[in-house]
Amino acid sequence: MTTTINADTVVGGAIVTGDASGQLGLQADGTTLVELAGTVVTVSTNATSTVISSDATFQKAIVENVYTLAGTDIDPSNGTIQTKVLSAPVTFTESISAGESVVLMIENGATHTITWPTVTWVTSAGNAAPTPTEKDTFVFWKISTTLYGAYVGSYV
Amino acid sequence: MAEYRNRTTGEVKSQGAIRRDHPNMSIPRVWNDGVCDALNVDPVLPGARPTPGQYQNVVRDGVEQNDAGDWVEKWVVADMFSDDADSTKAEKEAAYQATLDENTATSNRTARNEKLAETDFWGASDMTMSAEMTTYRQALRDITTHSNWPNLEEGDWPTKP
Numbered sequence: 001m002t003t004t005i006n007a008d009t010v011v012g013g014a015i016v017t018g019d020a021s022g023q024l025g026l027q028a029d030g031t032t033l034v035e036l037a038g039t040v041v042t043v044s045t046n047a048t049s050t051v052i053s054s055d056a057t058f059q060k061a062i063v064e065n066v067y068t069l070a071g072t073d074i075d076p077s078n079g080t081i082q083t084k085v086l087s088a089p090v091t092f093t094e095s096i097s098a099g100e101s102v103v104l105m106i107e108n109g110a111t112h113t114i115t116w117p118t119v120t121w122v123t124s125a126g127n128a129a130p131t132p133t134e135k136d137t138f139v140f141w142k143i144s145t146t147l148y149g150a151y152v153g154s155y156v
Numbered sequence: 157m158a159e160y161r162n163r164t165t166g167e168v169k170s171q172g173a174i175r176r177d178h179p180n181m182s183i184p185r186v187w188n189d190g191v192c193d194a195l196n197v198d199p200v201l202p203g204a205r206p207t208p209g210q211y212q213n214v215v216r217d218g219v220e221q222n223d224a225g226d227w228v229e230k231w232v233v234a235d236m237f238s239d240d241a242d243s244t245k246a247e248k249e250a251a252y253q254a255t256l257d258e259n260t261a262t263s264n265r266t267a268r269n270e271k272l273a274e275t276d277f278w279g280a281s282d283m284t285m286s287a288e289m290t291t292y293r294q295a296l297r298d299i300t301t302h303s304n305w306p307n308l309e310e311g312d313w314p315t316k317p
Contacts, residue, residue, distance in 0.1 A: 089194040113194040114182040132182045 048077075069104070074140060076100045083107075091115040094140065094147060101141035105155075110134045119149040160187070160197035161219055161227045168200060168219055203229035211236045211249045261306035268296050271316070288317035 067079030074082065075095035084090075086108040094117045096102060106114070109132025119140070121127045130136070130151035137152040161168050174195060175183055184191055192198060201222075205214050212233050220230040237248035275293060278285040295314035299305065304312050 089190065109182065110184045110186070111188055111190060113184070113191055115178075116180045116182065118180065129178075129180055129182045131185050133185075 074102055074104060076102045081105075086112040086114070089113045089115070093117055096140060096142045096147060098142050098144055101139060103152075104138045104140065105136070106132065106138070107135050109136050116149065117147060119147050122148055122150040124151075158187075159200040159219075159229075160192070160195070161200055163196050163198060198227050201226050201228045203231055205231045206233050208233050211252065257306050261300075264299070264306055264308055268299050271313075272296050275316070286317065292317050 064081050065079030066081045066083065069078070069082045069084040072090055073093045073095055076097075077095070080101065081103045083105045084107070086106060089112050092115065114129075114132060116129060119129070121129060123130050130138075133154040134156045136154050139150045139152055141148050158171050159168050160171065160174060169177070171187070174197065175181075178195070183195070187195075187199070200219050203220070203222075208214050213236055214231050215234045217230045217232045219227045222228050235245070236252070237245045239245045243251075272293060275289060277283065278289050278293075292314050299308070299313070302308060302312055
């Protein structure tokens with residue numbers, strides 16, 4: 001039997017499907033509760049993001065947003081793969097929170113200087129800002145308040 | 157080693173030193189005008205070196221601008237020696253020249269001995285040394301009495317017959 005709800009409806013308790021092997025419920029405290037085959041997955045939100053409070057397994061590809069960085073702030077909220085073509089010397093800032101990471105691909109580094117925020121560099125030469133080439137890839141991630149940067153390499 | 161002059165302070169540093177001064181900057185391997193502008197430096201080009209006189213050296217004396225406005229290495233001639241409490245400049249120059257002469261004499265004696273060794277076989281009992289060879293070998297033995305000794309020129313050596 002199908003019940004159609006055509007108006008706002010306040011429900012005091014969970015809405016439970018009749019199939020015991022796959023249930024969907026909405027909790028009264030506003031947290032969304034998904035229960036599938038007896039496994040509870042809690043999905044909620046905080047001020048900035050959606051929170052999945054259990055291990056997640058993706059059996060297909062995860063598509064990340066590729067962002068063309070027009071400004072100079074490296075912010076994973078724009079996309080975790082970012083690209084930038086330099087036409088002048090650049091000074092980057094960062095808005096990376098602890099636990100976040102960004103892949104940054106830069107072109108024209110062989111002809112322009114790049115000034116980074118405070119970075120602990122992970123390179124074959126130790127903690128030193130790498131010498132850029134025409135096309136380079138970097139990865140940045142933050143642990144606590146320390147921003148790490150790895151020079152992946154050149155793809156000229 | 158490439159050098160660069162800071163446009164504000166006038167300080168001259170190598171590429172490596174400038175890189176160390178900018179630990180948070182990725183700097184290209186080749187420094188074009190844009191890179192120099194970003195670093196506020198000018199390249200220092202090779203400068204002409206003067207020819208030193210006797211007992212003089214050519215030493216680096218910072219940088220200077222050429223007629224084109226480029227910064228170039230500045231080289232000057234400086235005396236190798238100067239007066240001090242122990243000895244005069246002239247005494248030091250004489251001692252230095254004596255050392256040079258002794259080294260040259262040692263080198264020339266070695267060369268002389270090698271030339272003699274090349275013709276030693278003419279002295280074997282079953283050989284007859286020609287008069288020209290005898291004269292040549294005697295001239296080699298007398299080379300240390302040559303007027304130019306020890307600073308011989310190529311033409312001062314006797315010609316092997």
